[in-house]
Amino acid sequence: MTHKKYNIEELAKKIGVSKTLVSFVLNNKADKYGVSKATQKKVQAAIKKLGFQPSSSARMLRLKKSNLIGLVVADIGNPFFAQIAMQIEQHADKAGYRIIIANTHEDPKKEIDLLNALIHSQGVDGVILTTSLKAPNSLKALMPPRYPLILLDRKLSGIAASTVGIDNFEGSHEMTKHLIAGGAKKIGLLTISPGYISPIKDRVNGYKKALEDAGIKFEPELVQEISFSQIEKDVFEAVNLLYGHKEIDGLFVLNNQIARHCLQTFEKMDIKIPHDILFSSFDDNELFSLYNPSISAVMQPVEKLGELAFEELARLIGEKDSDKKIAHEQVGLKPELIIRNSSKR
Amino acid sequence: MTHKKYNIEELAKKIGVSKTLVSFVLNNKADKYGVSKATQKKVQAAIKKLGFQPSSSARMLRLKKSNLIGLVVADIGNPFFAQIAMQIEQHADKAGYRIIIANTHEDPKKEIDLLNALIHSQGVDGVILTTSLKAPNSLKALMPPRYPLILLDRKLSGIAASTVGIDNFEGSHEMTKHLIAGGAKKIGLLTISPGYISPIKDRVNGYKKALEDAGIKFEPELVQEISFSQIEKDVFEAVNLLYGHKEIDGLFVLNNQIARHCLQTFEKMDIKIPHDILFSSFDDNELFSLYNPSISAVMQPVEKLGELAFEELARLIGEKDSDKKIAHEQVGLKPELIIRNSSKR
DNA sequence: TAAATTTCTTAAATCGATTTAGATAACGCT
């Protein structure tokens, strides 16, 4: 039952035709090259019967096309990225692509190494990247001209690449406005390292703008950066500082992992939301709807993001194949405010 | 700055040696073949300076080794699998492997198609699989003899493959015992489709055994199978039936997604846990510790599972390379009971 | 100095597909 693995040459010999002919049939070029219907049938039948699968390494080598796309993310452990990855896989699969997943752990050096390997060694046809880079130089240096690259979630100025993400400024602006409308006068902000990535900067700016709109003075010490590698400890200290000493009456956190640890800290310190602090987070999450009180959040349209990222990448790959000009799109989807109980009294 | 992409031949010409020599250096065989130290230095320098990356498709073709492993899971959306995937990626990366991720959505046909493509076309060096198959035939038919395969989470009898998972019978047995000890006399069980996969069967058996131990008669109608594709609806109906009509005083659910929807349903129906029903779930989860009341769960050692799955696969790949016999390990890690407030009064 | 050895280097075959250019056979037409 377990049949031998044939290559195209053996298969051709078995059928009694040349491998050229088998290749024609395999690639739907039989008609184009005038292969008789009878022969086509014969070849098709043999392919199916023997379960022949052409070697993708051989095709890759010859065609310089891998049907592989690289998905390089900062942290697949974060459900936000895991969800997007799933969406991307789903769309890629439909279009005949496989995805290679790689995790940078927010390390720029690792990011560059991985990209180098994926692009130049593995030969992936394109890359979807959530970059942790501060500057575009090292990325630019390794990218072949007109290489299909999608920046997901995080922009990187100075690089010509399509970007798929939400309007972080607006999401943050709206949520902060909402907290203010709920009565908060002194709103803490918990950001996450690295603080230089675009969504974080945009969100901080959205927060500032909302304060300004409301005539509230921006106080830098109310903004605390949580280190990606020691979230638990930093959150505890930050909440301690902001609530214990700065006496905030509102807290907005820029990431769902931070939010989780805030909730833990609130329980530990016996802080009651929304009574003591109005609270909200970025990135909605199953926990938020079930928690008591339910947690307000800025929701990113994850399915849409994944879909768009892949579709745009597929478009770029297609254009590259046909050697047209590559136009880079900047997609800024609208985030959605999910107002629940943690942010209003 | 953006330098041209060289292949080994161009690189060799540039340096003024043969590509054979470059290849020797590249593969650390320079000493073995007696390349002079001076030449080695020269070649090394050029490789580094020009950032040369050998084409992996060419190497794959020649060496029949891809340094790729396939990770085929039923549902990457499930945090349990996402976590394991992250662990596997981490260990694989260290060992120089890339992972291709594929999602079967619990569809056996899709699973076979994907495996076929990964093994025979992509040429992955090995596969880690959470199978949705009922019978091993179709899998056996496509697997080359002695192919490195790890079954993760789910066993499949009749197939010679290493299996990495936990002792599901024991986990379920212990948790059911705990519910009984807490005073539950009529315990509902929510399983998930497909019901024939080994962990589910083992868990159901553990549940039965615990009832038997306690002298409680097993009632088949207290066991309800939730369909993977319509969890929300099924959970609602099942809870309605079991609590509303069968008057259960305990509920054990076999999957964290089901648990989530149970909590929603409880709120909707105003069922108080642990007061009205003692409740617990399989697969621990951040939600469970933060929810009020906190939810008891059978925790699987996710990091350990991912690590073992990869290490065992790497071992098999290594043995295959050196053409030794492949011994198949059956790893059954101990699950851990996390007792919180949902399961005791 | 010539022969034998050792040291270093390279030409060419190979992996399995695709594709170009060309071969062969059958056919129609004058």
Next chain:
DNA sequence: AGCGTTATCTAAATCGATTTAAGAAATTTA
């Protein structure tokens, strides 16, 4: 019959690496 056409098919080059077998240069030995 002879010649151009058309319809089918195939030989051989190619992609970029690895590796075997063998060649050239340097060194030692006789």
